[in-house]
Amino acid sequence: MAESYNWSGYAVTGATGSVSDVKASWIVPTATCSATPDGYAAFWVGIDGWTSSTVEQTGTDSDCVNLTGTQAGTPTYYAWFEFYPAGAFLVGTYNSSGVCESDCVAPGDVMSAEVKFNGSGSRGRRGGRSFTATITDETRGWTFSTTSTVSGAQESSAEWIAEAPAGCNTASTICPLSDFNSVDFGSSFTGIANTSFATVSGTTQALGSFGSSIQEAVMVSDPAGVVKAQPSAIEGSGTSFSVTWASEGP
Numbered sequence: 426m427a428e429s430y431n432w433s434g435y436a437v438t439g440a441t442g443s444v445s446d447v448k449a450s451w452i453v454p455t456a457t458c459s460a461t462p463d464g465y466a467a468f469w470v471g472i473d474g475w476t477s478s479t480v481e482q483t484g485t486d487s488d489c490v491n492l493t494g495t496q497a498g499t500p501t502y503y504a505w506f507e508f509y510p511a512g513a514f515l516v517g518t519y520n521s522s523g524v525c526e527s528d529c530v531a532p533g534d535v536m537s538a539e540v541k542f543n544g545s546g547s548r549g550r551r552g553g554r555s556f557t558a559t560i561t562d563e564t565r566g567w568t569f570s571t572t573s574t575v576s577g578a579q580e581s582s583a584e585w586i587a588e589a590p591a592g593c594n595t596a597s598t599i600c601p602l603s604d605f606n607s608v609d610f611g612s613s614f615t616g617i618a619n620t621s622f623a624t625v626s627g628t629t630q631a632l633g634s635f636g637s638s639i640q641e642a643v644m645v646s647d648p649a650g651v652v653k654a655q656p657s658a659i660e661g662s663g664t665s666f667s668v669t670w671a672s673e674g675p
Contacts, residue, residue: 426641431599433644433654433668434586434610436475437635439625444472445542446629447583450563450612450620451485453502454605455532458489461673462498464603465490467505467588468610470538472556475582475640479575480509482584483516483538483558485530489603492523502530506558508573516560516569527567534564535615542580543572554578563617582640583623585610585632587654587668589644601673602644602653611665621664633663646674 437444449470456466469484483506491499492515503525504516517528530536543555553574561568587608593600611621611632621632632639644654653674657667 426643428645428650429642430647431589431591431644432586432642433588434584434642434656435632435659435666436582436584436640436642437623437625437632437638438475438582438640439638441579441581443626444580444583444623446539446624447472448537448539448620448622449585449610450535450537450615450617451608451610452614453485453530453532453534453536454487454608456487456489456500456502457604457606458498458500460604461489461601463490464488464601464673465590465593466603466605466670467590468608469586469588470540471584471586472540472542472580473578473582474509474584477579477581478510479578480507481540481556481558481575481578482507482509483540483560485536487532487603487605492519502532504528504530504536504560504562504569506560506571508556508575511573528562528569529565530562534562535617537561537563537615537617537620554580563615583625585621586642587644589653589674599647599674602670604673605670607667607669609665609667611661613661613665631663633659644674646672649675
């Protein structure tokens with residue numbers, strides 16, 4: 426088990442260049458903003474980031490601040506993608522008031538997502554590695570997909586994560602974790618087959634089948650070490666787990 430200041434969930438690690446695909450499904454949790462009026466919580470699937478400096482990811486947020494960063498205590502839900510260290514981008518169309526008009530997300534929606542490594546990019550992008558991130562709201566019936574190259578990607582891990590994002594006060598400061606109660610990942614909860622699966626060294630199997638390559642992350646506060654979010658054991662034939670909120674943290 427590893428302690429993290431901003432991640433809670435599971436990863437599968439492998440040799441550099443070994444991870445080529447990861448799939449997930451989850452249910453968008455409700456943000457309880459009376460408990461955390463100024464908080465953020467992201468739920469995502471991705472490649473890299475466990476031991477490398479890039480992350481290729483897509484997911485949803487259940488926040489307690491609106492999209493303009495004002496009106497604390499406002500439950501706000503949206504989908505996004507990120508090819509870190511480049512910035513994150515919203516999925517969907519929003520009007521000038523920040524109201525979603527298409528590809529919207531609401532609590533209780535069943536999401537599925539996949540991040541796939543496509544191969545090396547063109548020399549014009551300094552040999553970057555190409556990835557496609559796809560996210561689907563199974564409840565509302567929309568799908569969004571995007572492809573980008575990422576310089577320095579290692580393809581050395583796959584993740585299923587609940588995160589306290591950074592960017593509050595300064596770019597590196599971890600935000601308070603909004604009270605999401607719990608988030609459920611995997612087919613036991615969503616009914617979507619073959620999710621919480623990864624392809625490592627050409628073999629595709631469920632998260633729980635990777636043995637000693639499975640890494641568990643518990644989110645703790647800095648520097649007190651108080652638990653902020655805790656994953657359950659992996660269940661449902663190795664495909665499913667929950668992450669439970671404990672505190673917003675510093």
